[in-house]
Structure formats: C-alpha cells, structure tokens
Amino acid sequence: MDVAKANELYEMAIRLAADTQILRDALEEEFLGNQVREVVTSEYDLGEVLRVEQIFGGTENLSFGVVTGTADGEHRHFVRKYKYGTVEREIRYEHALVRHIREKGFELPARVFETRRGDTVVEREELLDGQRVARFFAVYEMLGGENTYTWTENRCTDAEYEDAARILARFHEAASDFEPGGLYREQPPIMDYLATMPGTFSGYAASGTGTRYDQYLIDRLPGILAAIERGLTLAPELEGLPRCPTFCDYHPGNLKWRDERGVGLFDFDWAKLDYRVFDVAIGIVYFCTSWEGEDDGELRLGKADIFLRAYQDEVSRTAAPGPLTAAELAVLPRMLAIAALYVVSWDIVAYYIDRDPNDDEYLYFLEHNVAFVDFIESHLDELAAMAAGVEAAAGPGGARGEE
Numbered sequence: 001m002d003v004a005k006a007n008e009l010y011e012m013a014i015r016l017a018a019d020t021q022i023l024r025d026a027l028e029e030e031f032l033g034n035q036v037r038e039v040v041t042s043e044y045d046l047g048e049v050l051r052v053e054q055i056f057g058g059t060e061n062l063s064f065g066v067v068t069g070t071a072d073g074e075h076r077h078f079v080r081k082y083k084y085g086t087v088e089r090e091i092r093y094e095h096a097l098v099r100h101i102r103e104k105g106f107e108l109p110a111r112v113f114e115t116r117r118g119d120t121v122v123e124r125e126e127l128l129d130g131q132r133v134a135r136f137f138a139v140y141e142m143l144g145g146e147n148t149y150t151w152t153e154n155r156c157t158d159a160e161y162e163d164a165a166r167i168l169a170r171f172h173e174a175a176s177d178f179e180p181g182g183l184y185r186e187q188p189p190i191m192d193y194l195a196t197m198p199g200t201f202s203g204y205a206a207s208g209t210g211t212r213y214d215q216y217l218i219d220r221l222p223g224i225l226a227a228i229e230r231g232l233t234l235a236p237e238l239e240g241l242p243r244c245p246t247f248c249d250y251h252p253g254n255l256k257w258r259d260e261r262g263v264g265l266f267d268f269d270w271a272k273l274d275y276r277v278f279d280v281a282i283g284i285v286y287f288c289t290s291w292e293g294e295d296d297g298e299l300r301l302g303k304a305d306i307f308l309r310a311y312q313d314e315v316s317r318t319a320a321p322g323p324l325t326a327a328e329l330a331v332l333p334r335m336l337a338i339a340a341l342y343v344v345s346w347d348i349v350a351y352y353i354d355r356d357p358n359d360d361e362y363l364y365f366l367e368h369n370v371a372f373v374d375f376i377e378s379h380l381d382e383l384a385a386m387a388a389g390v391e392a393a394a395g396p397g398g399a400r401g402e403e
Contacts, residue, residue, distance in 0.1 A: 035124065036064050036079050039137050043115040043122050046070075046077060046139070060269065061086075065142065076142040078110060081135060082269075084128060088121060091136055093183035094268045095120045097175065097245055106174035108167065108265040110140040143264030145256025152291050152365075154252045159260040161287060161303050162310040167262045168250055168283050169314035172276060175245035176320040185272035189243075191235050194338060197345055198225050204352045213351060213359035213366065220370055224344065227373050231338045237331050238275060242321050246279035247271055251286030276321055277328040280311060281339035289372055297371025299336070301382060308332075308390050329391045333383035337376040344369045 033052045040049050047068035055063040055078075062081040067074055082091060098109045112120045122137040149156065156164065187193055205221050208214030247254075248270040256264030288304040290296060316323040324332075347369060351362040376383070 032062065032064070032081070035126075036066060036081070036137075039122050039124065040066055040068070040077070040079065040139060043117075044113060044139060045116060046113065047075065050074065052079075066139075077113070078140040078142045080138050080140065082137070084133060084135065086136060086269075087186055088123070088134075088136060089183055090185050090269065091121050091138065093180055093185055094271060095138070096180060096183055097178055097271055098268055100178045101171065101174035104174040106170055108171075108262065109268065110143050110264065110266060113139040113141070140266075143256045143266060145258045145263040147253070148257040149252035149255075151251040151253045151286055154287055154289070154291065156252055156287065156303075157260055158303075158306055160252070160257065160262075161306045163261050164250075164252065164255060164287060165283065165307040165310035166314040167255070167265060168247070168279070169311050169318070171247060171265070172244055172279070172315065172321050173318040176318075178245050180273075185270075187270075187272060189272070189274045190278045190338060190342065191232070191238065193345075194228060194231055194341065197228050197341065200345070201225070201348055204348055207352070211359045213363045216363060216366065217348065224341075224370065224373070227337060227377065228341060230377070231334065231341060234331060234334050234338070237327070241328055241331070242276045242325070243273060244276050244279075244321050245271055246274040246276065246282075248274070248279065248282060250279065250283040275335075277324065277332055277335050278339060280308070280324070280328075281332060281335040282342065283307065283311075284336060285339045285343065285372070289368075291368060297368050298375050299372070299379070299383075301379075301386060304383075305386050305389070308386065312390050324390075326391055329387040330384075332387045333376070333380045336383065337373055340369055340373045340376060344373065 032054065036052050037049045040046060047070035049066060050069050051065075051067040053065045055065055061083050064079040064081070066077045066079050068077065069075075095112050098112055102109060102111065114120055115122060120138055122139075124135050124137065125132050126135055127133075188196075201217070201221060201224060205214070205217050208218065247268065249267060254265065254267045255262040256266070284299075284304050284307055287307055288300050290298050290300055312323055315321065344366065347362055347365045351359065351366075
C-alpha cells in the first residue's frame with residue numbers, strides 16, 4: 001500500500017471513530033434521560049415530567065435537573081444517579097443525616113423526597129460489561145443560589161470565607177447528636193484510613209504503565225510515605241478528642257452562593273463519624289489553599305486565620321460540640337497535613353480506578369496536593385502560632401482544655 005492510500009485510510013478511520021463517539025454519546029444521553037424520567041414518573045408523586053437535563057461538573061455521581069408540572073405550575077428537582085459500586089447503606093446514612101440536621105433547624109441541605117412507598121432510595125438494574133448491576137437514585141429539591149466556585153477555583157471573598165466557616169460550625173452543631181442506627185460509611189475514620197494508604201499507594205505505583213502520572217507517583221512515593229508515617233505518630237494525641245458526623249468534602253464548590261453568603265449545601269455522600277478537628281482541617285485545606293501560579297500548593301495563611309476564627313466564634317455559641325479545645329488546636333497544624341494526604345488518596349485511587357489515558361488533570365491535582373503536604377510540614381511553627389492566636393482570642397469560656 002502506498003503512502004497516499006495509507007494516509008487516506010488513516011483519516012477515514014479517525015472520522016469513523018469520531019462519528020462513533022458522537023453516536024455513542026447521543027445514545028447514552030437518550031438512555032440516561034429516559035431512565036431518569038422513568039424513575040421519577042413511576043416512583044414519585046411530583047407531577048408530569050416535562051424536561052430532563054444532565055448537570056455536569058461532579059466527579060463522582062451523575063446529576064440531573066428535572067422539571068415537573070402540576071396544577072400549580074412547574075417545579076424543579078435534582079436527581080442523583082449514584083456511581084456504580086455505591087453501597088446502599090451509605091446512601092441511607094447520608095439521607096438519615098440530612099433528615100436529622102434539617103429537623104434540627106439546619107436547612108441549607110436540600111430536602112430528600114420520599115417515593116410513594118415512603119422510601120428515599122430507588123434501585124434499578126442495568127447492564128454493565130454484560131453483567132446486571134444495581135444502580136441507585138434519589139430525588140432532592142433543587143437548591144437556589146449560584147455555583148460560584150469549585151474545589152480548585154476557590155478564591156472567595158473574606159466575607160465568604162467567614163460565612164463558610166460558620167456554616168461548617170452550624171452543621172457540626174446540628175449533627176452532634178445524630179444517631180445513625182446501624183448505618184455507617186464503608187471508609188474507616190481518618191487515622192485507620194491513613195494506616196491503609198502506604199499499601200494502597202505502593203500497590204498502585206507498582207501497577208503503573210509508564211504514564212507521566214505513574215512516573216510522578218513513583219518519584220514522589222518515598223516522600224508521601226514518610227509524610228504518612230509522621231501523620232500516624234499523631235494518634236496518641238487524638239485520644240479523647242471530640243468526634244461527630246463530619247462532612248469530609250467541605251469545599252466552596254459544594255455550596256450554593258448568593259450575595260457572599262452560602263445559601264445551600266450539598267454532596268453529603270462522603271460524610272462519616274470522625275474527629276471534628278479533621279473536618280475543620282479539610283475545610284481549611286479546600287478553602288484556603290492557593291491553586292494559582294507560583295503560590296500553587298501554598299496555604300493562604302491570612303484566609304486560614306479568617307476561616308478558623310469564624311468557625312471558633314460560631315461554634316463557641318453552642319453547647320455541643322462547643323468551641324475547639326486547646327488540644328484540638330494544638331494538633332490542627334499536623335492534622336492539616338493529614339487532611340491533605342486524604343485528598344492525595346482520593347486523587348490516586350480515582351486515577352487508578354477510573355483510568356484515563358489523558359492523565360493531565362489528575363497529575364495536576366496530585367502535584368498540587370503533594371506540594372501542599374510539603375508546605376504544611378515546612379510551616380508548622382507559623383500554623384501553631386495561628387492556632388494559638390485563635391485560642392488566646394477565645395479567652396475565658398472559649399477554647400477549653402480537656403475536661
């Protein structure tokens with residue numbers, strides 16, 4: 001075959017592949033729309049389904065906006081199709097927690113609608129790689145407000161940092177007496193989970209296929225494992241510290257915003273019982289880390305101070321869980337490194353489970369989060385001074401020693 005003919009066939013193959021992908025995407029869109037329509041119509045009393053639109057932007061589950069019509073007009077709802085492999089018990093834990101905190105007066109989360117049978121979870125079977133698998137759905141009210149930020153686009157105003165911290169404090173207050181009744185999340189508490197990371201990360205590094213992501217992980221693995229070992233030494237100092245339901249994914253992209261205020265909170269599917277100070281650390285990591293230019297991977301200390309002081313002020317008004325204790329503030333700097341390692345774990349596990357030949361995005365995430373771990377460990381003295389300043393500012397009746 002001459003070069004010209006080979007080139008012609010190559011270009012034809014590229015066009016066919018592109019057309020095939022377009023057709024596949026169209027069929028998938030049609031299938032998902034019909035599936036969501038069937039679930040809402042057959043399981044709920046929400047009116048006639050008028051429109052279904054997929055909402056893009058999430059990294060875990062599939063989301064849809066559904067408009068229904070009733071005698072009193074049109075109504076917008078949010079439908080979630082949980083990712084394959086989600087455990088039903090975890091969904092029920094999430095729904096029970098949301099119901100509890102709404103009943104306690106914390107109404108920023110969307111209401112979960114019940115089916116005609118009084119349930120909040122709908123199960124459907126579908127084919128995946130030739131096997132019938134269970135997929136789960138839930139319908140929520142559609143929250144108002146704007147999707148102003150994401151977890152990487154997080155440069156909020158000072159007023160927004162403060163309001164976000166106060167929202168986290170109010171969530172901890174409302175959730176403090178939640179009784180899950182045997183429901184729980186599969187992922188263990190942070191210190192137990194941290195202990196599993198060396199084996200997990202080393203296994204993935206050994207399974208690499210030579211991508212740039214693989215090579216970066218191999219190169220940085222010794223430093224990551226050393227940071228994990230240093231994190232594990234914190235365990236004795238955590239004994240007896242307050243535990244409560246934690247959000248575990250608190251970032252500005254999980255809030256709806258209006259006029260520099262958070263007006264809606266969503267994505268509770270990572271919530272679990274854990275150390276309260278761990279959840280505060282995750283909030284600081286997500287809200288106050290720079291993703292920009294030469295500062296990428298650095299903590300904006302002034303913004304972290306705003307966040308921490310606002311959280312402490314708000315939670316100090318509550319009987320439970322009460323203000324951050326002196327012991328919690330003392331471990332906070334090192335807990336920030338552990339929280340960053342938690343995000344590193346998400347990145348590594350997600351990359352190797354949902355492997356994509358284009359690894360640029362996950363590599364970007366990993367480089368950022370590894371840099372953040374390094375930054376925290378090299379600025380522990382400044383972070384300790386920040387935490388001590390908050391403790392001192394709390395004064396009598398503020399940050400307490402262990403009782």
